[in-house]
Amino acid sequence: MAVHTTPARTNLPLEQSSFVGRERDLSDLLQLLRTSRVVTLCGVGGIGKTRLALRVAAQAASSYPDGVWLTELADASAREHIVSRIAASVGVAEEGSRPLDETLTDTIRPRRLLLVLDNSEHVIGAVASLVTDLLSSCPDVSVLITSREPARISGEAVWRVPPLAIPLSDSTVSGCTLGSDSAPDGTDSEAVRLFLDRARAVSQDFTPTPEQLRIVAGICRVLDGIPLGIELAAARVRVLSLTQIAERLDDRFRLLRATDRNAPERQQTLRAVIDWSHTLLPEAEQVLLRRLSVFAGWDLELAELVCADPEYTVDAADSAGPAGSRGPRIAKEDILDLLSSLVDRSLVVLSGEHHGRARYRMLDTIRAYAADLLRNSGEEPLFRDRVRAHMLALAEQVAHNTVLGTGITWPERFQIWHRVVAEYDNLRAAITWSYEQGDISHGLRFCVALRPYWMATGQFAEGALWTDRFLEAATAAAVDPWLVGQAMVRRAELAFDQQDHSLAERLGEEGLHRCRAAGDTQSVALALNILAMVDMRAHAHIRAHERLQEVIRLTGGGRDPWNEGIAHGTEGALAAQLGDLATAKDYFETALRILRGIDHRWGVGRTLIGQGMVAEAEGDLGAADRSFREALELQRSIGAPPELARCLAGIGRVAARRGDTHQAHDYLSESLRLSYSTGQRMGVARGLSALAELAHQQGRHGVAHRLAGAGAAIRERSGLPRSRRIWLNEADTRDPRAHRHWADGRSMSIDDAVALALRFGREPGSPSDAGTYTDTDQSVTEEASTGAEPQLLTARELEIAALIAEGLSNRGIAERLFISPATVARHVANIHTKLDFHSRTQIATWITHQHRD
Structure with a gap:
C-alpha cells in the first residue's frame, strides 16, 4: 500500500449553521461505521438525513487516512453519472482507453476512505449495484448513503433517522396545544433547542418567556420533530408572533389531514409545513421560488438572467406575467431582495462561494416541491429553455475563448472556464433537457462547445456518451450537415484520447469532408491536427507531415493561431519521433512563439513539455530543466494531473542525470504518487520505469529490476506500448538473480510496486553495491518499515x-x-x-x- 504523506482529507462543506441535538444518534452511528462498511440513513425528505450524514462523516474523518469524500447525487440519472461524480470527488481522472468505473475501483482499492453518497433515492438501484462492486473490490472503502429507502445491499446497516425528540405533554396533543400549565417548556428537547437556535439566527434579540416557550413546545409537537419543518417555522419569528405561527400551523394541518388521510402522517406534516410556509410568501417570492427550481445551484447573476422577466422594470405598471406564466412579473432589480428574503425564510440556502461569487441552492425536498409548482404553473418549458439558452451561450463562449487568438488575456480565458466549472450541473441538465425534448441541433451545439472542457478535465466518456447520442439521433432528424460534421470532428478528438484510433480516423475523415464543404476552416484545421496524430501512432509519418503542413497553410498569418501553434507543436513531436532533434527544436520554438503571442498558457505548458524532452534528449540539461519547471508552474495553476505528472517526472529525470539523487527521487516520487492517486496507469508505468533507472544509477540493481519488471507488466496488462529501454522490458538473462528480481516485479500488484518505489529512496543504500549486482536490495521489499533513519539530514x-x-x-x-x-x-x-x-x-x-x- 502506498505510503500516506497527508493527513485525513475531505471535501465536506463547511457547516452554515450550528448542529443541534442527535448526540446519541451520532455516537451510535460512529460505532456502526466501525463495524459495517455500508450504512444507509433512511427517512422522509426534511428529516435531516444529509445534515446528520455530514456531521457523522466529519467526526469519523480521523479513522480514514485517505479521506472522507462527499458525492451529491440529486441530479444524477444513470450509473455513468454516479461513477463520474464519485471519481471527481476523490480525484480520480479518466483514462482514455478504459471504463471509468474500472479506473475508479483500481485507484481506490488500496485506500482507506469513506464515500458519502447523498440524495440517492431516485437512483438507488444503480447506487446499490455500484457500491456492491466497490465493496467487493476495495476492502478498506466504506460507504455512507442517504436515501428515502434502503439500498438493499448485502451487509448494509440501515439507520432509520428519527425525528428530533419533542417535549412531553401531560395531555393528549391534538393539533397545537397552547398555554397548558401542565406542559413543560421543553428547553431540554432537541426540537425546541433547534427552534430556539434558528429563531435567534434571524432575530438576535429573541428571548422567549416561559409562556412563549410552552408555545414553542407546542409548535414542535405539531411539527412531529421534523427538522426542516421546525427551521421553516422558526424563520418566521421575525415577522410573526409565536401565537400567530402556532395558529396558522394548526389551521393548515387540520385542513391537510382532513383531505389527504392516505398519505403517511409524517409526509402529511412535511408537505403541510412547506405549503404553509409557501402560502405566507408574497406572490413575487412564490413566483421566484418555483422558477429557481430549474437550477441545481446558482449565483445572483444567473438568477437575474433566467428568472427576471425581460424588459420589465420596477417602474412598469403592467403586472401581467410573461406568456405561458401565471403571477406577477419580476424585475431584474428585484431579484436580490426577493432571493435574500427566501434565504431568510430557510427556503433557499447559501452554499458557499466559487471564485468570489456567492452560490445558492435549495434543499432537495424544497426543490422538488418548487418544481411541482413550476410544472403546474405551465412555466416549466419556458424557464428550462431560458436556462438552456444561457448555458449554451456560456459553453460556446468557453469554446470560442479556448481557441481565440489575440485580444484576450489568459486570466480572461480562465475566468470563463471557472464559470463552466461552477455551472456544470446546470449544463448537464440543459443537455438532458435538449435530449428529452428531441432538440438535436441544440444538443450537438453543446457537444461541439463543451469539447475543450471535456478534454481538459479528462471527462472523455461523458463527452463521448452525449455526442454519440446526438449523432445517432441526427441520422433521423433534419440537422445541418455542417453541425453534424463539427460534432464528428470533436468526437474524433475524444476517441483519440480514448485511444480508439480507428474510430478517431473514421469520424475525423467524415467530419473533415463535411466541414470542408461548409467552408469551416477552423474545424478543418482541428480535424487535420487530430488525423495527423492518428497517423503518427500508425507510423504514417509522411501523411502526418502533409496534414500538418496543410494546417499551417490554412491558419498562418494570424488567421487561426491556436491551430497553427498546435500544428507546429505536433510537427515537433513528429520530428522527435523520427530522431531529427534539431528540426523538432525549431518547431517547438515556433509553436511557443505563437502560443505565447496569444497568451494561451495551457497550450504553452503542453508545448514546453515537448521542448523539455527534446532538450533532455540533446543532453542540454539546463534547458530541459527550465522548460519542465516553467511547464510545471503553468500546469499547477491549471490543475491537469497527467500533465503535472509529466512535468515532475521531467525535472526528476534531469536531476538524476545531474547526480542529485535525493532531488530526483523527490520529483519522480511526486510524479508517481500523482499518477497513482488519480488512476493513470501509463503515468504509473512511466514513473516506475524512471525510478528503476534511478535505482540502477545508484547501483541498487535488485530494486531497479523489480521496478522495471512491475512497470513492464503494467504496460503489458494495459495494452500500452513497451518502454524504449530494453533492460526495462526484460531481465538480464546473464544473471539469474536479475531474472528472478525482474520476475518478482512482474508479479507485484500496482499497489506494492508503488510502495516499493516510494520507499527505496528513503532507505540507506549499501556502498558495496556500486558497480556490482548483489542481493542487498531485496530487503527493501521484505523488511519492516521500523528501521531507524540515519541521523544526518539529506x-x-x-x-x-x-x-x-x-x-x-x-x-x-x-x-x-x-x-x-x-x-x-x-x-x-x-x-x-x-x-x-x-x-x-x-x-x-x-x-x-x-x-x-
Whole structure:
C-alpha cells in the first residue's frame, strides 16, 4: 500500500449553521461505521438525513487516512453519472482507453476512505449495484448513503433517522396545544433547542418567556420533530408572533389531514409545513421560488438572467406575467431582495462561494416541491429553455475563448472556464433537457462547445456518451450537415484520447469532408491536427507531415493561431519521433512563439513539455530543466494531473542525470504518487520505469529490476506500448538473480510496486553495491518499515530546514521548490524524527546554529 504523506482529507462543506441535538444518534452511528462498511440513513425528505450524514462523516474523518469524500447525487440519472461524480470527488481522472468505473475501483482499492453518497433515492438501484462492486473490490472503502429507502445491499446497516425528540405533554396533543400549565417548556428537547437556535439566527434579540416557550413546545409537537419543518417555522419569528405561527400551523394541518388521510402522517406534516410556509410568501417570492427550481445551484447573476422577466422594470405598471406564466412579473432589480428574503425564510440556502461569487441552492425536498409548482404553473418549458439558452451561450463562449487568438488575456480565458466549472450541473441538465425534448441541433451545439472542457478535465466518456447520442439521433432528424460534421470532428478528438484510433480516423475523415464543404476552416484545421496524430501512432509519418503542413497553410498569418501553434507543436513531436532533434527544436520554438503571442498558457505548458524532452534528449540539461519547471508552474495553476505528472517526472529525470539523487527521487516520487492517486496507469508505468533507472544509477540493481519488471507488466496488462529501454522490458538473462528480481516485479500488484518505489529512496543504500549486482536490495521489499533513519539530514531535508528558518510555510516551500505540500510535510516529519524536534522554531534555531558553525 502506498505510503500516506497527508493527513485525513475531505471535501465536506463547511457547516452554515450550528448542529443541534442527535448526540446519541451520532455516537451510535460512529460505532456502526466501525463495524459495517455500508450504512444507509433512511427517512422522509426534511428529516435531516444529509445534515446528520455530514456531521457523522466529519467526526469519523480521523479513522480514514485517505479521506472522507462527499458525492451529491440529486441530479444524477444513470450509473455513468454516479461513477463520474464519485471519481471527481476523490480525484480520480479518466483514462482514455478504459471504463471509468474500472479506473475508479483500481485507484481506490488500496485506500482507506469513506464515500458519502447523498440524495440517492431516485437512483438507488444503480447506487446499490455500484457500491456492491466497490465493496467487493476495495476492502478498506466504506460507504455512507442517504436515501428515502434502503439500498438493499448485502451487509448494509440501515439507520432509520428519527425525528428530533419533542417535549412531553401531560395531555393528549391534538393539533397545537397552547398555554397548558401542565406542559413543560421543553428547553431540554432537541426540537425546541433547534427552534430556539434558528429563531435567534434571524432575530438576535429573541428571548422567549416561559409562556412563549410552552408555545414553542407546542409548535414542535405539531411539527412531529421534523427538522426542516421546525427551521421553516422558526424563520418566521421575525415577522410573526409565536401565537400567530402556532395558529396558522394548526389551521393548515387540520385542513391537510382532513383531505389527504392516505398519505403517511409524517409526509402529511412535511408537505403541510412547506405549503404553509409557501402560502405566507408574497406572490413575487412564490413566483421566484418555483422558477429557481430549474437550477441545481446558482449565483445572483444567473438568477437575474433566467428568472427576471425581460424588459420589465420596477417602474412598469403592467403586472401581467410573461406568456405561458401565471403571477406577477419580476424585475431584474428585484431579484436580490426577493432571493435574500427566501434565504431568510430557510427556503433557499447559501452554499458557499466559487471564485468570489456567492452560490445558492435549495434543499432537495424544497426543490422538488418548487418544481411541482413550476410544472403546474405551465412555466416549466419556458424557464428550462431560458436556462438552456444561457448555458449554451456560456459553453460556446468557453469554446470560442479556448481557441481565440489575440485580444484576450489568459486570466480572461480562465475566468470563463471557472464559470463552466461552477455551472456544470446546470449544463448537464440543459443537455438532458435538449435530449428529452428531441432538440438535436441544440444538443450537438453543446457537444461541439463543451469539447475543450471535456478534454481538459479528462471527462472523455461523458463527452463521448452525449455526442454519440446526438449523432445517432441526427441520422433521423433534419440537422445541418455542417453541425453534424463539427460534432464528428470533436468526437474524433475524444476517441483519440480514448485511444480508439480507428474510430478517431473514421469520424475525423467524415467530419473533415463535411466541414470542408461548409467552408469551416477552423474545424478543418482541428480535424487535420487530430488525423495527423492518428497517423503518427500508425507510423504514417509522411501523411502526418502533409496534414500538418496543410494546417499551417490554412491558419498562418494570424488567421487561426491556436491551430497553427498546435500544428507546429505536433510537427515537433513528429520530428522527435523520427530522431531529427534539431528540426523538432525549431518547431517547438515556433509553436511557443505563437502560443505565447496569444497568451494561451495551457497550450504553452503542453508545448514546453515537448521542448523539455527534446532538450533532455540533446543532453542540454539546463534547458530541459527550465522548460519542465516553467511547464510545471503553468500546469499547477491549471490543475491537469497527467500533465503535472509529466512535468515532475521531467525535472526528476534531469536531476538524476545531474547526480542529485535525493532531488530526483523527490520529483519522480511526486510524479508517481500523482499518477497513482488519480488512476493513470501509463503515468504509473512511466514513473516506475524512471525510478528503476534511478535505482540502477545508484547501483541498487535488485530494486531497479523489480521496478522495471512491475512497470513492464503494467504496460503489458494495459495494452500500452513497451518502454524504449530494453533492460526495462526484460531481465538480464546473464544473471539469474536479475531474472528472478525482474520476475518478482512482474508479479507485484500496482499497489506494492508503488510502495516499493516510494520507499527505496528513503532507505540507506549499501556502498558495496556500486558497480556490482548483489542481493542487498531485496530487503527493501521484505523488511519492516521500523528501521531507524540515519541521523544526518539529506540534502533536500537541509534545503527545507533552511527555508523553514526563512519563515516559509509548507505551501511556500512547495512553491519555491516546485514540489507538493504533501512532500514538504513528509520531509518536515522526517526532520522532526531525526533531530527529535517538535516545532518549526526548533528547526529554525538548529539550522541557524549550523550555518554559524
